[in-house]
Amino acid sequence: MDFPEQASPFHRGERAVQDRAGVRDRAETHGQRGIRTYLLEQHQEFFGKIPFIVLGALDGDGKPCASLLAGHPGFIRVPDAYSLHIGALPGPEDPLAGVLQVGSDVGLLGIETTTRRRNRLNGPVLSLDAAGMVIGVRQSFGNCPKYIQVRSLEPRQRTAPPAAPQSASALDDAAVRFIRSSDTFFIATHAATAGPARATGADVSHRGGNPGFVRVDDDATLLWPDFIGNNFFNTLGNLHVNPSAGLLFPDFESGDLLHLAGTCEIVWDGHDLQAFEGAQRLVRFQVERMYRRPQALPWRFSAPEPSPFLAGTGAWPAR
Helix, strand or coil: CECCCCCCCCCHHHHHHHHHHCCHHHHHHHHHHHCECCCCHHHHHHHCCCCEEEEEEECCCCCEEEEEEECCCCCEEEEECCEEEECCCCCCCCCCCCCCCCCCEEEEEEEECCCCEEEEEEEEEEEEECCEEEEECCEEEEECCCCCCECCEEECCCCCCCCCCEEECCCCHHHHHHHHHCCEEEEEECCECCCCCCCECCEEEEEECCCCCCEEEECCEEEEEECCCCCCCHHHHHHHHCCEEEEEEECCCCCCEEEEEEEEEEECCCHHHHCCCCCCEEEEEEEEEEEEECCCCCEEECCCECCHHHHHCCCCCCC
16 A cells, blocks of 8 residues: 555654755655555565665664675565565674564665665564564655665675674774765664654665765764755654664775764754755764674675766865
């Protein structure tokens, strides 16, 4: 079924941000048409052929966390239009290891890096066992390919066991250098809300830009621009209700994954916004915890082919 006219697919936080941005009516119209409570046939085919999926959920401390599950194409199956079976679980060194259970609310993001195609899904964990889990479809929709870099991938051959994960309460020098050179990260948010359409707001989203689009102001503060998108404001709507967020920076060269936990502030105007040409607003992130997983990615990615949309996003000196 699609959403009935009287039931908005957006929760109160998303609607509030849409109102502030002046796009409420347009977002509602597009959301009613594009957000579904089932998987379209083309989305079923899409999830069945991708080799990894980004997962957003609450960690053991009740904080949003973004992670990544990988396998050979076909490790994700679609038994029917209302559920998705993922043949993988967070590994022992994943911050979501052992946390998910039946009823857990999750957000999923599938990206086909060779075509820049992406699709979103959120819903509850219906079942799980040692081989994987089944996710029910609460909301399913496609996203435009803006700001995604094209990358091909092949299996990574490890010559030695990866180093042990590292944890800290702030960014170290290596993390600062890496973030300043990154063109991609993922953000997990979560907002418990009331309403018939969405009882909860689990979400994980992609953010992309030219290397340097994430500004590091100090060892605990990041700032990035929010460019024009689909006007749904799933991420910012969640942050309006609950400022906690989890970031995931993948190092496509080394295979490392950098997880950050912290809180966000939406910056609507002011001097900082003027410094980011092309940005409609900014998000400031305060780091509370850093967790690095060396060589956690099982794939080797090619050098990026930048998105053509990045030409209109400006360039700024990194701090």
